[in-house]
Amino acid sequence: MARARCSSIILLLGLLCSSLPPSPSASETTATTTRRSKSESEILRFDGKGRFKIVQVADMHYADGETTPCLDVLPEEVPGCSDLNTTAFLNRIIMAENPNLIVFTGDNIFGLNAADSAKSMNAAFAPAVHSKIPWAAVLGNHDQESTLNREEVMKHIVSMPHTLSRLNPPLSSCDGDHIDGFGNYNLEVHGPIGSKLHNKSILNLYFLDSGDYSTVPSIPGYGWIKPSQQVWFQKTSSELQRRYKTGPEAQKRGAPGLAFFHIPLPEFSSFDASNFTGVKQEGISSPSINSGFFTTMVEAGDVKAAFIGHDHVNDFCGKLTGVHLCYAGGFGYHAYGKAGWPRRVRIVVANTNPMNGAVKSIKTWKRLDDPSLSTIDVQTLWRNNSSGRRKKGIQGVI
Numbered sequence: 001m002a003r004a005r006c007s008s009i010i011l012l013l014g015l016l017c018s019s020l021p022p023s024p025s026a027s028e029t030t031a032t033t034t035r036r037s038k039s040e041s042e043i044l045r046f047d048g049k050g051r052f053k054i055v056q057v058a059d060m061h062y063a064d065g066e067t068t069p070c071l072d073v074l075p076e077e078v079p080g081c082s083d084l085n086t087t088a089f090l091n092r093i094i095m096a097e098n099p100n101l102i103v104f105t106g107d108n109i110f111g112l113n114a115a116d117s118a119k120s121m122n123a124a125f126a127p128a129v130h131s132k133i134p135w136a137a138v139l140g141n142h143d144q145e146s147t148l149n150r151e152e153v154m155k156h157i158v159s160m161p162h163t164l165s166r167l168n169p170p171l172s173s174c175d176g177d178h179i180d181g182f183g184n185y186n187l188e189v190h191g192p193i194g195s196k197l198h199n200k201s202i203l204n205l206y207f208l209d210s211g212d213y214s215t216v217p218s219i220p221g222y223g224w225i226k227p228s229q230q231v232w233f234q235k236t237s238s239e240l241q242r243r244y245k246t247g248p249e250a251q252k253r254g255a256p257g258l259a260f261f262h263i264p265l266p267e268f269s270s271f272d273a274s275n276f277t278g279v280k281q282e283g284i285s286s287p288s289i290n291s292g293f294f295t296t297m298v299e300a301g302d303v304k305a306a307f308i309g310h311d312h313v314n315d316f317c318g319k320l321t322g323v324h325l326c327y328a329g330g331f332g333y334h335a336y337g338k339a340g341w342p343r344r345v346r347i348v349v350a351n352t353n354p355m356n357g358a359v360k361s362i363k364t365w366k367r368l369d370d371p372s373l374s375t376i377d378v379q380t381l382w383r384n385n386s387s388g389r390r391k392k393g394i395q396g397v398i
């Protein structure tokens, strides 16, 4: 692995090999993962109510707009139904939830039916752009099937207004770090202005490219999260946790994290109706091999939930070994679905503890594209149950 190749250089160059700046104090940047500094307006942070809300949009499957018909709607809903209904749903949900971040988890466009990738993306993301709310996207397996390849699609997304999406992490100075895929990056969410933790990332968001299809002849099916991406995730997670636990306002445990990508991990098959919330109405279309990213997340210890799309008529969320695995359910009208089963969107909200500014809980629910934007399946994904107080008695004895 890349890490073994450069381990001796790591010893020599030390922190230079990290893709993160050495430490907050040694850098003018307020804990950004790139070396350029960020202005306050570019930093994601919890709002004045100590809240950070994410809207997760899975599988818009946008094509050419008004001329692109809806799939799997009731016969009476077919006339006048098009990609514009996907746009209308996105506008409604942004108005209703007023999120702090909008995350698109791939198959943003359905390339096979889109005449021009860039035009299709511009139309698909337009409600997010017009809202001026920060947004982030990853690729699915259909985004590259029109006029642009995966790298070009991701570059186009990165160039759009108000997006925080990035092509990939900056190459580290140590091993030329090739990373597989396009659109592997992380975002930090700082504590509310005025809180003790306003200079620290109290919620870490990881975005990964889960690929499209296997290119290994002996392995059929979908792509997977590669070792190079997992090494990047491990390094990033461990550096973010180190920073949270050191320096000013040092915390005892790492800040919670959330991961976003497109294709389900094989572990999404670990559940049935007795231990998930939501529905499973089709098989789990994960890659046919397990590249180990679930284990990597559990080992890293900070990720509390992973959010994906891909299987449009599954919308469940279940917990395995301390990590929730969550589908959003299909959003787009030019995506296969189930007639009479409304298109939907997942909402994720983290709240802080006003006493110390750290994240207290992470909750989720879904909203349906029906007349009242019905809310369903409210769940608590994580709760900080540590008091933060030292057990003085025990410590005294030791």
Ligand SMILES: *[C@@H]1O[C@H](CO)[C@@H](O)[C@H](O)[C@H]1NC(C)=O
Pocket: 073, 077, 080, 081, 082, 084, 085, 088
């Ligand atoms: C699609 O949008 C049109 C125009 O607003 C609306 O009349 C129709 O009910 C929508 N169809 C569905 C399935 O939501």
Ligand SMILES: *[C@@H]1O[C@H](CO)[C@@H](O)[C@H](O)[C@H]1NC(C)=O
Pocket: 030, 196, 198, 199, 248
């Ligand atoms: C946050 O960082 C700024 C500049 O980087 C510094 O002026 C300020 O004192 C810091 N605040 C806290 C609470 O650490």
Ligand SMILES: *[C@@H]1O[C@H](CO)[C@@H](O)[C@H](O)[C@H]1NC(C)=O
Pocket: 270, 271, 272, 274, 275, 319, 320
């Ligand atoms: C969910 O329950 C089924 C039995 O109904 C069991 O086989 C499976 O291991 C459970 N999964 C988890 C993650 O607990």
Ligand SMILES: *[C@@H]1O[C@H](CO)[C@@H](O)[C@H](O)[C@H]1NC(C)=O
Pocket: 385, 386
């Ligand atoms: C905190 O929650 C974890 C699992 O969610 C549990 O194992 C642990 O015992 C809890 N700790 C306290 C102090 O309640």
Ligand SMILES: *[C@@H]1O[C@H](CO)[C@@H](O)[C@H](O)[C@H]1NC(C)=O
Pocket: 251, 252, 253, 254, 255, 256, 353, 356, 358, 359, 384, 385, 386, 387, 388, 389
């Ligand atoms: C959990 O809360 C305690 C005190 O309320 C705080 O010290 C600790 O940093 C929090 N944990 C995380 C991971 O934010």
